Amino acid sequence: MATALKISCDKRVHQVSLIKKANEMIPYLKRHANETENNRRMLEETHERFLDAGFYSALQPERYGGLELDFGAHTLFSRELGKGCASSAWVAAILACHGWMGGMMPDECQAEIWEHDPQTCVATSFLAAGTKVERRGEEFLISGRWRFSSGVDFCKWALLILPVPQPEGKGPPDVYFVMVDLADCLVEDTWQSNGLKGSGSNDIVVDNVLIPKHRMLDARLTKGCGTPGSEAAGGGYLYGLPLFAISPFNLIGPAMGAARGALEDMIADMKSRQSVTGADLTKVSTVHERIARAAALLDAADAVIERQLEGIVSKGRAGEEYSIEERVRYRINLGHSAKMCCDAVDTLLPLSGGRGLETTHPMQRAWRDVHAIAQHFGLVWDIQSSFFGSVALGHGCPDPKI
Secondary structure, rough: OHHHHHHHHHHHHHHHHHHHHHHHHHHHHHHHHEEEEEHHOOHHHHHHHHHHHOOOOOOOOHHHHHHHHOOHHHHHHHHHHOOOOHHHHHHHHHHHHHHHHHOOOOHHHHHHHHOOOOOOOOEEOOEEEEEEEEEEOOOEEEEEEEEOOOOOOHHEEEEEEEEEEOOOOOOOOEEEEEEHHHHHOOEOOOOOOOOOOHHHOOOEEOOOOOOEHEEOOOOOOOOOOOOOOOOOOOOHHHHHHOHHOOOHHHHHHHHHHHHHHHHHHHHHHOOOOOOOOEEEEHHHHHHHHHHHHHHHHHHHHHHHHHHHHHHHHHHHHHOOOOHHHHHHHHHHHHHHHHHHHHHHHHHHHHHHHHHHHHOOOHHHHHHHHHHHHHHOOOOHHHHHHHHHHHHHHOOOOOOOOO
């Protein structure tokens, strides 16, 4: 018991340290936010700073040089980073969560990735287009295009979702995760976006790449029933969590941070600015109402996300199962938190006046980035609410992966 308590305390110290490091980077990220957008990918210097801070290794298996912290550590440090630059925060959170997903893969695959370089980063893509799969015994020969791979330019490997047709096309395809060496692929510069402009979410093009068995993971094993990686890690809870039920926690932090940063910047700006008539805007009641409403929305989002993360970790440590009701509740709370972040920046934007239309203005960037994050499938309110309503009314979850 004493050893377990020490390990838990050590992980808590590491998590607090990452949050502190993220907070200290906010001024740097703010200074380079416009440059990051113009670059359409995160800056090399930012990547090096994130490597040195240990952000990417937050959920990576400890035996391969990672910190193996509790789930949600990346949500909390990316919330801080998002106050400075949502695009950079997005890449930090995404690459950290890929250490978690990589930790679910067979141990031989993990050794290929991290044994010789624990700082190796892994990309992902869950949106496949024009895929072709040929079964060769226990191996797959694959081709296709995988889109929206955030931060891929800083990675050496990529975990792709792969629909594998049944023999003779009978029944729905099986779904696998497959790990590919990016040296065998083409990363195509395709990212042109209105929000998260600096995330470098480019395409991965694969042409006749052979996937051996140890680089595959049946997606059905990621529903919370234990993975090859959780067994290799000694049975800890982290790599046996229900992936699709909680994966949007990998995404929400930068939105929360960007919206909070917009609020803090707006308050500071209002204190130093007057209207064209010379009026003191800090005394205008509608300004008070907008700032108060945004603050209440973001406080509510913070509270619900932190509470949900505490519940996930508590159940995981106790070895308890996650019911379908709990899984879809995670999803509606994530979707609603994203919606509250959008409502907060929508409330604040009019206070910036005409300057808030300029693409280089921090308020405009926050507005675009928060809305871009909320467009992710895992956070769209209409989708998450339909999952919850269907389960609540006895029809089950429409998405079998959850």
